[in-house]
Amino acid sequence: MPETAVTDPLQPIRWKMNQMLDRVKRARQSGHYFYLQPIQEFKGARVKVKGRGEMIMFASYCYLDLLGHPYIDAAAQAAIRQYSSGTHGVRILAGTLPLHNQLEHKIAAFKGAEEAIVFSSGYVTNLSVVSTLCGRNDVVVSDKLNHASIVDGCLLSRAQFVRFRHNDMESLERVLFKAGGDTFKLVVADAVFSMDGDIINLPEVVRLCRKYGALLMIDEAHSLGVLGETGHGIEEHFGLQDGVDIHMGTLSKTIPSVGGYVAGKQGLIEFLKHTARAFVFSAALPPAQTAAAKASFEVIEQEPERIHCLRRNIDVFIGGLHERGFDTLNSETAIIPVICGRDEQAMEMARRCQDQGLFVLPIVPPAVPEGSSRLRVNVTAGHTLADLDYALGVLGTAGKELGVI
Ligand SMILES: *Cc1c(COP(=O)(O)O)cnc(C)c1O
Numbered sequence: 001m002p003e004t005a006v007t008d009p010l011q012p013i014r015w016k017m018n019q020m021l022d023r024v025k026r027a028r029q030s031g032h033y034f035y036l037q038p039i040q041e042f043k044g045a046r047v048k049v050k051g052r053g054e055m056i057m058f059a060s061y062c063y064l065d066l067l068g069h070p071y072i073d074a075a076a077q078a079a080i081r082q083y084s085s086g087t088h089g090v091r092i093l094a095g096t097l098p099l100h101n102q103l104e105h106k107i108a109a110f111k112g113a114e115e116a117i118v119f120s121s122g123y124v125t126n127l128s129v130v131s132t133l134c135g136r137n138d139v140v141v142s143d144k145l146n147h148a149s150i151v152d153g154c155l156l157s158r159a160q161f162v163r164f165r166h167n168d169m170e171s172l173e174r175v176l177f178k179a180g181g182d183t184f185k186l187v188v189a190d191a192v193f194s195m196d197g198d199i200i201n202l203p204e205v206v207r208l209c210r211k212y213g214a215l216l217m218i219d220e221a222h223s224l225g226v227l228g229e230t231g232h233g234i235e236e237h238f239g240l241q242d243g244v245d246i247h248m249g250t251l252s253k254t255i256p257s258v259g260g261y262v263a264g265k266q267g268l269i270e271f272l273k274h275t276a277r278a279f280v281f282s283a284a285l286p287p288a289q290t291a292a293a294k295a296s297f298e299v300i301e302q303e304p305e306r307i308h309c310l311r312r313n314i315d316v317f318i319g320g321l322h323e324r325g326f327d328t329l330n331s332e333t334a335i336i337p338v339i340c341g342r343d344e345q346a347m348e349m350a351r352r353c354q355d356q357g358l359f360v361l362p363i364v365p366p367a368v369p370e371g372s373s374r375l376r377v378n379v380t381a382g383h384t385l386a387d388l389d390y391a392l393g394v395l396g397t398a399g400k401e402l403g404v405i
Helices: 011-029 070-083 091-095 098-110 122-133 148-157 169-179 202-212 234-238 266-275 287-302 305-323 343-355 385-401
Strands: 039-043 046-049 053-057 115-119 139-143 160-164 185-190 215-219 246-250 260-264 335-341 361-363 373-378
Touching (some): 053 385, 070 287, 091 266, 098 115, 098 260, 098 287, 115 266, 122 148, 122 185, 122 215, 122 246, 122 260, 122 266, 139 148, 139 169, 148 160, 148 185, 160 169, 169 185, 169 202, 202 215, 202 234, 260 266, 305 335, 305 385, 335 385, 343 361, 343 373, 343 385
Parallel strands (some): 139 160, 139 185, 185 215, 215 246
Antiparallel strands (some): 039 046, 046 053, 246 260
């Protein structure tokens, strides 16, 4: 090997780093950088943010306001006392505690499934489950607006990856028809879409999956605890008994812990427990997080008033936005997009909200299509009617001044 001059090994990718770094720098300079702000204290929807003081949180996924619940905290503390802070590694070898099995039983019962498996995050659950089930000769069918973790799972699987138009059942049927009868087909969709807050047309998706012999996986990251009279999720919302084969969800949103799960038929779960690489090759959830997750499912069932309060807040907030002339797409859930249009409009709306004590974040391309830059406002059971009223006032004034409404 001839000796060459010492060069910067990052040089070949410097262009893409600079692109992002410049964008961040410009946002910081113009006062439009709202990311990575440390939350110093919280009490329900009230948070103390470093350098900003008290704010009302409108960007939380803690939909039922379970973070800080004394029963859940006590379960986590008891688990630390009993089992300490970690495990002996992966579940399949020395990492399983009785708590893990209890949590999986609880999740399976909650979702009306035979068994469940938990992973160390929701992201990794999607990545691992999709890529374990699908391989080179298979077809994986995904809604165009599905979460990044599903997209990454589809790519990792090396199956034929086909997307259908967002929540468009004719498009889904065309894709399934073309895939052919003998091929293994997995259809994956979010129950509630994380940027738009709308709900997948589950009855029709189930009908089409049955008609074309496809397996159906639904990601309930934003519907667990949110949809259905008792918060059991999307099937309860539509009054469906079965039809979803793989019930996926996260333990980091409504459930104030960390981890992800899949619930389904016994054989399927047992297969995953011995083959899904993120389960077999990645450490078990720590005891405290496992106990907290289990306790949270119990609280959801014991305190249904939280779900009613969330439902009321969603209705009040969406109603108030419509009265003021805002476009919230087809959201009927706790994720409420407030469409602003151009990037600068969304950024400036966010700045005005933040300056007036609302922790609200803008979403801009490439996360959403060009021209549909927005605020994404998350309502939780922790908001009071006065909080919602105040936020509607701030949004209304800013929206008028910036020509959004
Ligand atoms: C947040 C989210 C995930 C990932 O869950 P984590 O537990 O945060 O890794 C997966 N799917 C959807 C739809 C999500 O919104």
